[in-house]
Amino acid sequence: MQDQKFNIGVIGSGNIGGTLGKHFAKAGYPVMFSSRHPEQLTALAEEAGHGARVGTIEAAAGFGEVILLSIPFGKTPDLKQQVGTLEGKVLIDTNNYYPQRDGDLPGNEMAKKNLLESEWTASHFPSASVAKAFNTIYYVTLGGRAFDHENPMAIPFGASDEKAKEITNTLIHDIGFAPVHVGDLGGTRSMQPGQKLYTKELAPGEMQKLL
Ligand SMILES: NC(=O)c1ccc[n+]([C@@H]2O[C@H](COP(=O)([O-])OP(=O)(O)OC[C@H]3O[C@@H](n4cnc5c(N)ncnc54)[C@H](OP(=O)(O)O)[C@@H]3O)[C@@H](O)[C@H]2O)c1
Known part of the structure; x- marks a missing residue:
């Protein structure tokens, strides 16, 4: 799969999903943007170019071999009802938990089951391969610092x-x-809001030192 330009379904095409979808399209990946209002995403797909398209959330979930998840954290259970288990797909979770936006329910569940944020998201999609990425970076930085090889x-x-x-x-x-692997999902505590990697704009060597 690594040498192919696999299809990417973007679920949630706002600040983070919109920015990343444009980057992936520019890098040569077939991209489908989605949200609950796909009719509002036409301009984004045009801006992305490179054949980027727009669809419903279900269509993007079907299209993507890789699913980029970028919606309010607390909406994940609703999404699971819509798209099912995402069996066999790679799910990249960019979400962060903010109780004032997402409510207390996810926080209570995470505390009860002793789950990190990435593990809570992954628990809804047990037959997908799940990664946590892009949640530590401000979307403006994500836009401006890309393609600096x-x-x-x-x-x-x-x-x-x-x-x-x-x-x-x-x-x-x-x-x-520059990707910096922190480990399995159990290693992503350092990436959560307020933790040591959150919003840090570092060179890879500096980040490795922090870890
Ligand atoms: N902003 C940042 O700099 C930043 C940085 C790192 C991580 N994050 C995290 O990334 C996630 C997205 O943040 P964002 O700033 O990109 O948010 P945003 O700009 O508000 O975009 C959210 C997207 O999700 C869609 N959406 C909302 N509710 C949904 C639902 N129930 N089901 C499906 N799609 C839904 C919205 O479109 P519709 O309303 O049309 O459905 C919109 O496309 C959040 O968890 C945030 O904490 C944000």
């Missing part, structure tokens, strides 16, 4: 298995950032 900024990521690790590593690299 000479001096790439570090993007940390964790992955549930080898497939998710390899594909996420490739995607981060292909859009001109």
Whole structure:
């Protein structure tokens, strides 16, 4: 799969999903943007170019071999009802938990089951390969610092298995950032809001030192 330009379904095409979808399209990946209002995404797809298209959330989930998830964190259970288990797909989770936006329910569940944010998301899609990435970077920085292959900024990521690790590593690299693997999803605490990698704009060597 690594040498192919696999299809990417973007679920949630706002600040992060919109920016990343444009980058992936520029890097040569077939992209489908989606949200609950796909009719509002035509201009984004035109801006992305490179054949980027627009669809419903279900269509993007079907289209993508890789699914980029970029919606309000607390909406994941609703999404699962819509798209099912995403069996066999790679799910890249960019979401962060903000209780004032997402409510107390996810926080209570995570505390009860002793789950990190990435593990809570992954628990809804047990037959997908799940990675956590792009959640530590401000979307404006994500837009401005991409494709700097000479001096790439570090993007940390964790992955549930080898497939998710390899594909996420490739995607981060292909859009001109330096992937820094933090381990499996259990290693992603350092990437959560307020933790040591959150919003850090570092060179890869500096990030490795912090880890
Ligand atoms: N902003 C940042 O710099 C940043 C950085 C790192 C991580 N994050 C995290 O990334 C995620 C997305 O943030 P964002 O800033 O990109 O948000 P955003 O600009 O508000 O975009 C959210 C997208 O999700 C869609 N959406 C909302 N509710 C949905 C639902 N129930 N089902 C499916 N799609 C839904 C929205 O479109 P419709 O309303 O049309 O459906 C929109 O396309 C959040 O979890 C955020 O915490 C943000």
